[in-house]
């Protein structure tokens with residue numbers, strides 16, 4: 451079931467014609483489907499069934515407060531990577547006791563704040579960070595729950611920019627270093643060894659690398675137990691891919707089966723940090739064709755969304771389906787490069803897409819719910835787009851389009 455689908459030749463977001471959204475709220479804008487977000491979150495939760503578990507949605511994928519709030523209401527946990535994301539979770543009604551803190555560069559203020567609100571666990575990525583957290587916790591008069599993020603050196607088979615579990619990546623620590631750091635953590639007075647963690651990359655389309663990583667972690671868990679260091683949870687991070695084009699990634703059910711099989715009867719709570727798999731296909735970017743431009747080399751559709759709105763095509767060569775909102779155009783079908791107004795040749799949303807277009811047509815860029823708005827910027831002093839959330843026939847403006855004053859707020863002229 452796709453909650454973005456054609457009805458009578460018009461793309462709908464749940465029960466609302468997307469044409470109506472464009473008319474009422476303008477373009478470009480992001481449109482999210484509440485039903486899709488819920489269905490995806492519940493699929494993870496159901497897949498782990500009665501095994502003790504916590505789904506910590508990766509806030510970075512889509513951090514809109516309304517999105518976080520609806521997941522919090524389902525009972526979701528959260529994975530944050532900054533003090534800012536932690537504040538978003540709190541503002542959205544998320545439970546700090548279900549929140550884990552990942553990331554290689556946690557600052558003292560971020561650690562302090564996370565301790566103050568009582569987060570579930572710090573995913574520690576280096577020896578220096580471990581020592582710093584012990585000091586901060588000591589000064590705060592508490593014990594900090596920790597996991598070590600293991601870099602298992604497995605090839606996740608994804609784009610190099612979003613691969614994180616290889617030795618050359620900055621993330622986590624190798625197995626031997628992690629073993630030594632666990633011994634150190636067990637000695638430090640202000641740390642509580644709670645779990646073990648890894649995250650090998652994003653947009654994974656095969657289970658094999660996840661299984662390999664899991665096997666390495668389970669082996670470590672058994673060795674640590676033999677040394678008297680008991681970890682209570684196993685956090686395998688996020689990473690499950692989605693279908694942008696023709697990928698066939700494993701779903702949460704297959705993933706959970708593989709996990710439970712291998713974990714066997716070890717008393718381990720399972721944590722997962724899915725981001726893209728929950729939000730990616732729950733959103734579209736709506737844009738309008740401003741001009742058509744035909745050159746001897748190419749046909750261009752110049753649209754009102756750009757790389758500042760959706761940077762994935764420019765940054766990773768990310769492929770997003772681009773579909774007309776209204777079917778049945780009489781215009782000639784051509785291979786269009788769909789490009790924005792930004793002054794960069796990397797400013798494209800898609801290349802050589804077969805489309806029948808007329809200026810003024812609406813297009814939907816699909817699979818834009820994750821790493822879309824959150825990676826947007828004001829480059830070329832373009833306002834960041836509005837975000838809408840559709841729930842059946844209801845439409846909520848969950849973030850207004852920026853105005854010029856907001857874009858220059860905090861800047862000043864020289865005296």
Ligand SMILES: Cc1ncc(COP(=O)(O)O)c(C=O)c1O
Pocket residue numbers: 508511529552553614649651652653687688689690723724725726727
């Ligand atoms: C530590 C961590 N957890 C979770 C995620 C979420 O990943 P994804 O959106 O691929 O599920 C990421 C991003 O890749 C991450 O770095």
Ligand SMILES: N[C@@H](CCCC[NH3+])C(=O)O
Pocket residue numbers: 510612652653762766820821
């Ligand atoms: N921003 C990336 C994913 C990054 C994952 C971050 N750990 C993307 O759009 O594919």
